[in-house]
Amino acid sequence: xxxxxxxxxxxxxxxxxxxxxxxxxxxxxxxxxxxxxxxxxxxxxxxxxxxxxxxxxxxxxxxxxxxxxxxxxxxxxxxxxxxxxxxxxxxxxxxxxxxxxxxxxxxx
Amino acid sequence: xxxxxxxxxxxxxxxxxxxxxxxxxxxxxxxxxxxxxxxxxxxxxxxxxxxxxxxxxxxxxxxxxxxxxxxxxxxxxxxxxxxxxxxxx
Numbered sequence: 001x002x003x004x005x006x007x008x009x010x011x012x013x014x015x016x017x018x019x020x021x022x023x024x025x026x027x028x029x030x031x032x033x034x035x036x037x038x039x040x041x042x043x044x045x046x047x048x049x050x051x052x053x054x055x056x057x058x059x060x061x062x063x064x065x066x067x068x069x070x071x072x073x074x075x076x077x078x079x080x081x082x083x084x085x086x087x088x089x090x091x092x093x094x095x096x097x098x099x100x101x102x103x104x105x106x107x108x
Numbered sequence: 109x110x111x112x113x114x115x116x117x118x119x120x121x122x123x124x125x126x127x128x129x130x131x132x133x134x135x136x137x138x139x140x141x142x143x144x145x146x147x148x149x150x151x152x153x154x155x156x157x158x159x160x161x162x163x164x165x166x167x168x169x170x171x172x173x174x175x176x177x178x179x180x181x182x183x184x185x186x187x188x189x190x191x192x193x194x195x196x197x
Contacts, residue, residue, distance in 0.1 A: 019139040029195040034140060035121040063195035067112075070121055071174065074110050078173075 024056045025070065031063035039073045044107040064095055065102050072103075109173035111166070113137065113150070115180065117193045124166060131162035137179070147182035156190055 023040065025033040040046055049057050059066050072089060079086040091099060113120040113133070122136050134145040152158035152169075153176040160169050160177070171177065180187045 017136050017139055019136075022140055027195065030117060031193065031195050032118045033121065034118060036123060039121075067119065074121060074123075074174075078109070 023050070023054070025066055026056060026058045027061060027063040027066045028059075029063050031066070033063075033066055033070055035070050036074075039070070039077050042073060042076060043069075045105060061102050062098070065098050068095060068099055069102060069106070109166075111171060111173075111175050111177055113177045113179050114153075114192045115178070116191050120179075126165065126167040126172075128166055129162065130160045130164050130166075130169065133166075133177070134162070143181060149180050149182070149187050151178040151180065151190060153178050 021037050022034050023037045025035060025040070027033070037050060040050060046057060059069075061069070068091065075089055109126065110121055110123050111133070113122060120137065120140070122133060124133060130150055131145065134148045134150070137143060137148055138145045150160040152160065156178060160171075166172075178190055178192060180190055182188075
């Protein structure tokens with residue numbers, strides 16, 4: 001399938017969107033999270049996989065934990081340079097322990 | 109800000125601005141998985157009856173940071189039913 005060249009358009013910010021920055025994280029229960037590779041960089045345990053051409057990473061955690069981790073990493077990316085406006089990051093008590101284990105493993 | 113776009117087993121975390129349009133989000137999905145944007149429809153996760161129109165901005169659609177958007181693909185003349193898989197507890 002051939003792609004039409006995108007027309008340059010001053011109003012269109014998507015011309016800057018590069019889909020190759022996206023990476024797929026897979027949970028143990030088979031859910032898939034398509035996320036920005038740059039957000040996952042703080043997770044040191046994933047460094048090797050991120051440096052390679054890998055486009056799918058099996059994280060070995062449940063979807064509930066993976067989703068929360070990614071939410072945290074996006075939150076971190078957004079507010080690390082803007083701590084004055086940083087809202088609280090909410091974590092449900094029911095997943096707190098498992099999340100802590102995952103964060104420790106990933107060294108985030 | 110970012111939004112979470114969900115369909116079946118998949119969740120797309122996409123960076124965006126509240127001035128971005130629904131169409132621009134659909135085009136990002138197209139760029140990632142080659143689904144033509146006109147074959148993509150977004151529903152409000154709080155009210156599945158509500159379909160977001162292409163020219164609506166995220167602000168106009170009350171879509172804030174971390175919001176969930178429900179995605180369906182075209183199925184022939186119609187749209188596939190909404191389906192978001194929940195992981196087993």
